[in-house]
Amino acid sequence: MRPWLRAHLKRYRLPYLTGIALTFVVSGLNLVSPLISGTIVDRVIVGGEKGLLWGLLGLMIGAIVAKSLIRYGYQMLFEHVSQDTIRACREELFAKLQRMDFGYYDRTKTGDLMAHMTGDIDAIRHFIAWVVYQCLENGVVFLAAVAALFFVNWKLTLVMLAVTPFIARSTIGLSKEVKPTFSAIREQFSRLNSVVQENIAGNRVVRALAREDYEIGKFQAENEAFRQRNVESAAVWAKYIPPIEFFSGLLPVMLILAGGVMIIRGELTIGQLVTFNGLVWAINQPLRMAGWLVNDIQRYGAASDRLDRLYRLESVLDERPGAVSPAAVKGRVEFRHVSFSYGDERVLEDLSFVAESGQTIGILGPTGSGKSSIGRLLCRFYDRTSGEILLDGVDVRDYDLDCLRAQVGVTMQDVFLFSDTIEGNMAFGRPEASLEEVLRASELANAHEFAKELPEGYDTIIGERGVGLSGGQRQRVALARLLLKAPPVMILDDTTSAVDIETEERIQESIKALRGRHTMFIIAHRLSSIMHADQILVIKGGRIVERGTHEELRRLGGYYEDVFRHQTGAGALAPSEPARAEGAARG
Ligand SMILES: Nc1ncnc2c1ncn2[C@@H]1O[C@H](COP(=O)(O)OP(=O)(O)OP(=O)(O)O)[C@@H](O)[C@H]1O
Ligand SMILES: [Mg+2]
CATH class of the missing domain: 3.40.50.300 (P-loop containing nucleotide triphosphate hydrolases)
Known part of the structure; x- marks a missing residue:
């Protein structure tokens, strides 16, 4: 994480860590329903212990209510922390731009700066508010589910984990290939922005010279390139997401197959299969999300690289230490x-x-x-x-x-x-x-x-x-x-x-x-x-x-005198304005 972002997040350490802790609680609560369902099947339905039913159902409903409330709570916490953080980042960057020298603005396109202040900053917000908790939630859900399933039946769990290496391979491939495409999209976005910004700023010139078609052409070219960059990026995930989806989609099939065989062999109860079935999403979903999250993390990486460059900018005009600031100068x-x-x-x-x-x-x-x-x-x-x-x-x-x-x-x-x-x-x-x-x-x-x-x-x-x-x-x-x-x-x-x-x-x-x-x-x-x-x-x-x-200067008879004669019409060097106009009219 970039130092500037860390510095800001530090100020919100308490709400942020609370939010993270709450994601853990929710991940734990996710396990309650499947585990209880399994118990109900084995002990109430098959075992006939009817007295347990209401207590178990109450627990399940309690867990669902608690989960909804806590999830709302941490989403609000993350939203607040992320909005406060990027507001502070925007303020800092804006203040930085106020200090930059003219040379910087000579070299920098407005469209580029606008993209920094909007798109890049938003990628940071998305990361803090969404990507972080999704990663944690999915990670914890996955690990907790694996642990719980191991506890229920380790053999079946191992069978289900057999798909993970395939998914990991695709996720790593995606992560490597997708980042450069985000940089390309973002650069093209800047260009598109610049064309629009310059066109709007210069729209009177465009009208005056009747260059609308040329401008439309220029815009179309950049617009098309922008589409192209996005399609190229999509092509990368189109290459990796389907295998990820396929292998994670295999999980329920493997469960029914392997679970069925194990029940027939008497190695697994029906209730345990219900628990597995209830938790298959907890393995499935994090694996599927992994690809998308990697996508988002890379997008964040690309945006934070660019903002980092902005943060590192130094005005070449920064004051020397011990600069003087007299109340008034004489003006020599x-x-x-x-x-x-x-x-x-x-x-x-x-x-x-x-x-x-x-x-x-x-x-x-x-x-x-x-x-x-x-x-x-x-x-x-x-x-x-x-x-x-x-x-x-x-x-x-x-x-x-x-x-x-x-x-x-x-x-x-x-x-x-x-x-x-x-x-x-x-x-x-x-x-x-x-x-x-x-x-x-x-x-x-x-x-x-x-x-x-x-x-x-x-x-x-x-x-x-x-x-x-x-x-x-x-x-x-x-x-x-x-x-x-x-x-x-x-x-x-x-x-x-x-x-x-x-x-x-x-x-x-x-x-x-x-x-x-x-x-x-x-x-x-x-x-x-x-x-x-x-x-x-x-x-x-x-x-x-x-x-x-x-x-x-007049006596010198140089450039000044020339200009004087031209402007006043004095002397023989230049004919007076009316005389020139007459001459033009005759010619
Ligand atoms: N930001 C800039 N970056 C690079 N070159 C520049 C920049 N501003 C001016 N120049 C160049 O410096 C030279 C002097 O520019 P300057 O603006 O000082 O001229 P000037 O005498 O004020 O002209 P005018 O009478 O048209 O206002 C010009 O050749 C110009 O092309
Ligand atoms: Mg000038």
């Missing part, structure tokens, strides 16, 4: 010769710059040049490959992670909103904020004007379960979210790319008002967002190729 940021790659691909190369506390740093560069990656390193979503990233002179890796992220906030380029109210989304980073504070942040982000117009204002639910927002509206909700938290260092990644020029100007005014109190990184393609910055970095191919203020 320094990159010293920082290089970074996501895998083999170098994304940032020898980056050095300083952002003094309260400064605004603009970052500009072609798409894919590494701008967002700078922000991700500063928030420590990833760790730099070499160099140093300092916040107030302390390496970001020396901060407590929660503390670091309380000091450095980011609005991400791909805004994610929860299916929650507007207010809930804005207050996600500071749930204790008052409504006034939310409204103020919303006004700063220029979100108030549209938010108040929504059907239920700030209580309107957005996202999957509610109304949709436009791209620019989503960006403003995300900006309000950050401004409400207002950490000392803020990174605005492409935050105003989808809003119109007037709204952007108003947002710029709000942001300018924060100058001096917050260190700000503004990543943008539109120069109007960054031209007022204290320092502008131009990133190309992961390197800083130009740096300075707006005027300095």
Whole structure:
């Protein structure tokens, strides 16, 4: 048993052991009826001791009632223990997923994680609640029946046990072959899950590009493979279960044959045959169950292997011992010769710059040049490959992670909103904020004007379960979210790319008002967002190729100046927008 499972079960040791003890009692009670039936036949019916009848019948009925009650009791105990255990496992794994780094999520499919949290966990529950007691109950019933029968007539018992080696052979074969098929089923299940999950997440793209048939085809292929894996697994037990069923089915035949011969020879009484007949199921059923239980144990084994891997995951970002967590930082940021790659691909190369506390740093560069990656390193979503990233002179890796992220906030380029109210989304980073504070942040982000117009204002639910927002509206909700938290260092990644020029100007005014109190990184393609910055970095191919203020960079006449001319239509380098449109219309 896995250590994590053992640790949880330990907490329920008392109810679990009680449940196990009760299965033993029930197994013992199972023997009462057949033994008494035999006695009734031999002593009451054949022997004529009528006075014994009522007492014996009373015992039988008492045993049946006790058995039903106790069985109910232990099934409830097992159910509770198993549900409590897997609830705790789920909680632990969910908490673990909260701590995992971005790199892990880059590599891991959502469908896979969903399968862990549902199917695999359920296999564990099934094992604790059902497989364990079935194994014990069947094992004890079998051994108790064999012992009782030995006591009644050892020769006949030996005859009946002659089938067990054949059954054992099939059970062992099944156990060996079936486990890999469960792993295969489970992997295919993950794939199927992933296809469905991605399709649902991307259903708008699918519709937009009219790729429904392609998606259906992709799904059909995975679905068919899933069916195939299940059929293959079934084929394994189809190979082993029939022999098991056959040999266990032989038992009653052997009993009647051998028992009959022994009665004729006077070696066995009719009552003893009745007892044997009453207990033949107690040998038969455990032998038949053995195959299925092995099946279930292997399924549990495969699931617990996978969960074990999940349990062993370590975030590569775990904090160093002695991590610092200052209440507030001044917000001086320094990159010293920082290089970074996501895998083999170098994304940032020898980056050095300083952002003094309260400064605004603009970052500009072609798409894919590494701008967002700078922000991700500063928030420590990833760790730099070499160099140093300092916040107030302390390496970001020396901060407590929660503390670091309380000091450095980011609005991400791909805004994610929860299916929650507007207010809930804005207050996600500071749930204790008052409504006034939310409204103020919303006004700063220029979100108030549209938010108040929504059907239920700030209580309107957005996202999957509610109304949709436009791209620019989503960006403003995300900006309000950050401004409400207002950490000392803020990174605005492409935050105003989808809003119109007037709204952007108003947002710029709000942001300018924060100058001096917050260190700000503004990543943008539109120069109007960054031209007022204290320092502008131009990133190309992961390197800083130009740096300075707006005027300095214009004078430099490089990439920045190019972009400036394109965007303002100034100078001869690029024709103005109307002129270009005219040209296109003429051409
Ligand atoms: N999670 C990731 N795993 C692997 N490579 C990545 C990952 N994220 C980004 N990259 C790569 O890193 C490079 C820089 O990405 P980054 O997001 O920093 O660009 P960017 O400058 O922000 O671009 P844009 O202006 O389009 O937002 C790109 O070439 C991209 O392919
Ligand atoms: Mg980016």
